[in-house]
Amino acid sequence: MRANDHGAGIRNQVVQAAYAMFARRGIHAVSMAEIEDGAGLSAEVVGEWFSSRDEVGAAFLQRREVEWFYGVVEAGIKQRGVSPEDRLLAIFDVFDEWFQRDDYEACTFITVMLEADPDHPLGLARLGHLSRIRDIIAAFANEARLDDLDNFCLSWHILMKGAVISAVDGDTRAAARAKTMARALIAHHRPGLAFAEDNSFQEAASWLEAGF
Numbered sequence: 001m002r003a004n005d006h007g008a009g010i011r012n013q014v015v016q017a018a019y020a021m022f023a024r025r026g027i028h029a030v031s032m033a034e035i036e037d038g039a040g041l042s043a044e045v046v047g048e049w050f051s052s053r054d055e056v057g058a059a060f061l062q063r064r065e066v067e068w069f070y071g072v073v074e075a076g077i078k079q080r081g082v083s084p085e086d087r088l089l090a091i092f093d094v095f096d097e098w099f100q101r102d103d104y105e106a107c108t109f110i111t112v113m114l115e116a117d118p119d120h121p122l123g124l125a126r127l128g129h130l131s132r133i134r135d136i137i138a139a140f141a142n143e144a145r146l147d148d149l150d151n152f153c154l155s156w157h158i159l160m161k162g163a164v165i166s167a168v169d170g171d172t173r174a175a176a177r178a179k180t181m182a183r184a185l186i187a188h189h190r191p192g193l194a195f196a197e198d199n200s201f202q203e204a205a206s207w208l209e210a211g212f
Contacts, residue, residue, distance in 0.1 A: 011049050014039045015059045023064070027057040027122065058125040065129050072098075074136065084143035085186055091160065092179035099167040099175055130157065146189040155185055 017038035021030045032053045036046050050056045076094035081087030134153045141152050159178045166174035 007049060010041070010045065011059065013041065014046055014050060014056060015063055018056050018060055019063065022057060022060050027053070054121050058121050061122070061125045061129060069133065084140045088137065088140045088144065088186065089179055089182055092163065092175040092182060095163055096175035099172050133157065145191065146186065147191045148189055152185065152189045156182065159185070
């Protein structure tokens with residue numbers, strides 16, 4: 001593919017046209033013809049820059065990562081959190097605001113996560129996105145001097161993904177519930193502290209007994 005300003009403009013036009021459709025309906029539900037119509041470009045012109053809908057989808061996921069995770073989530077974390085632990089927990093405050101919005105949607109997060117094989121271009125894009133999120137979590141956890149970082153990051157990611165899926169199911173308080181469990185997870189990974197003796201764990205355990 002040519003790398004010039006004209007080409008960048010066409011690529012941007014195509015991805016911009018596909019963005020709302022992908023975000024609302026998921027990638028697999030949108031046809032290449034719809035993308036071409038939305039961009040106001042012929043199949044021949046679009047085909048010069050994208051060989052398939054999935055390639056457009058991968059470009060969309062990259063843009064969404066920049067605009068949503070780095071532009072909204074990471075920025076919100078830095079605004080709210082003072083300590084490294086505060087910044088970790090602030091993830092769920094940002095999620096909570098997101099879940100309350102009238103235009104909340106997570107269609108692409110869910111469909112790509114569940115449908116794309118790991119060796120598929122969309123699957124590779126998804127794995128890269130999730131890996132970069134874990135890198136950010138690991139950096140905060142390292143600053144907080146938590147132990148067993150790999151296990152912590154994987155467990156933390158379960159809470160994040162679970163909150164998103166639960167919000168799609170209609171639980172607008174999913175982020176607040178996940179934040180309670182997140183406090184317990186942080187306590188569990190503080191060096192030298194007994195998980196069962198920490199108040200954060202007791203709080204999470206009480207919540208689980210009452211409402212899960």
